[in-house]
Amino acid sequence: MSGPRWVEVSGAQPYRIGIAPGLLDDGAALAATLCGRQALVISDDTVAPLYAARVEAALRAAAPGLAVAGFVLPAGESSKTLAWFGRAIDALAALGARRDACVYALGGGVVGDLAGFAAACWMRGIDCVQLPTTLLAMVDSSVGGKTAVDLPQGKNLVGAFHPPRAVLADTAALRTLPPRELRAGLAEVVKYGAIGDAAFLDWLETRADALLAMDHDALAEAVARSCAHKAAIVGRDPFEHGERALLNFGHTFAHAIETAQGYGGLNHGEAVAVGMVLAARLSEELGLAPAADTLRLRALLARFGLPVDPPAGLDPETLLAHMRLDKKATAGGLRFIVWDGAGRARVLSDVPESAVLAVLQPGAP
Missing domain, CATH: 1.20.1090.10 (Dehydroquinate synthase-like - alpha domain)
Structure with a gap:
């Protein structure tokens, strides 16, 4: 493949979906929509050891002076809760995130939903870039701006519509997919x-x-x-x-x-x-x-x-x-x-x- 395939999402807040191997190391693509000088990379304890350091390094190389922090939650649907959402909000507070900060959701659907919801709620909405690492997240949950957490009474009952600024689907990540x-x-x-x-x-x-x-x-x-x-x-x-x-x-x-x-x-x-x-x-x-x-x-x-x-x-x-x-x-x-x-x-x-x-x-x- 000579370069990324791009899919355009129209609407009041249009954005692009990039599909190609190597996008998690592409600092220019990762930083293309950055507005401010702060970024929080949210991931889980399965994906973070594989890719988080690479994403953070690519961001710092592309945007010198960028303050980058990470937040890692346990992998699995059982972490898509109000409690873990609260911890993600705490991580944004610890970063001192301003309204021009950006959340990077690095992982599967659970991470994308929770990170997107945190971005939707922090200061009434900051940017979120979706970095899906599973096939399911690439074709579904990362696209469209649905964000949420689960309750014992049902799935995705607490959430918000919050379109991402971009979706970057690194198909090379599928090689590590079980x-x-x-x-x-x-x-x-x-x-x-x-x-x-x-x-x-x-x-x-x-x-x-x-x-x-x-x-x-x-x-x-x-x-x-x-x-x-x-x-x-x-x-x-x-x-x-x-x-x-x-x-x-x-x-x-x-x-x-x-x-x-x-x-x-x-x-x-x-x-x-x-x-x-x-x-x-x-x-x-x-x-x-x-x-x-x-x-x-x-x-x-x-x-x-x-x-x-x-x-x-x-x-x-x-x-x-x-x-x-x-x-x-x-x-x-x-x-x-x-x-x-x-x-x-x-x-x-x-x-x-x-x-x-x-x-x-x-x-x-």
Whole structure:
């Protein structure tokens, strides 16, 4: 690749997504949007030992005199809490961060969500640059400006919309990604085909082996196409008043599963894979989509080594109770992203709870 691929995100606060190997060492790219002389690099204890020192050194080289501090939280969804958010705010206070400071979110979705939320709240909003190091974060959570932390009652219930100043996806970081995390990211990649691009599903079926083998060109193409899909939707609907809700295909089920498991069972991508199959089955149950498309989706996810059935032992009524608290629910009842078949998703309100329970029952087809 001769240089970064760039994806433009339009809207009131436009920004660019850069996709290329070596971006975490590219001081010019890292510092391109800096406005002030202070930076806080937020990471976790898995990613920080691999990349934090390199990012901080590149920033200092590109911006002499820049005050750079680091903050590291434990890896995993269990750290995406108000308590760890408070510690990130304390780190900004210790830095003496002013309104022109910048937060760099170096890591996966947990780091990106928490760091972005800290940036959104410090002095009512400072800049944040997303440096995703997982495939899932590159194609989903780093793009679009959704930031949040979890509560015991549900996922992402406390947060803010806060678009980043830039997203720099260093695809070389994927070489250190555990296989499970690679597969989790592929679930979100599949989602873009499922909701609006059946031809992308065709491409994924033909490139599945290359993606699993971490072929650089295949991964870069998957990231670029996924980001382009999300950027287009986010640009048209930045605050999820309409079309952007389609990006939640499978997520109502997924978030309920994650919450019921106390954020210690399936990871997010795995839960989304199960959730998408359940959403497709719900669409069948409601007479909206053919069974053949559900089977195709299920087969592709299984080929990527992802779970396609809910974990054993989860009570359907408990999952339904979590869905009632989901942000996508309305006063009128449950709202789901369903599909009319591959590549044709839509929002459906007032979904009967009986239909949801039917697909959640153990052994449901």
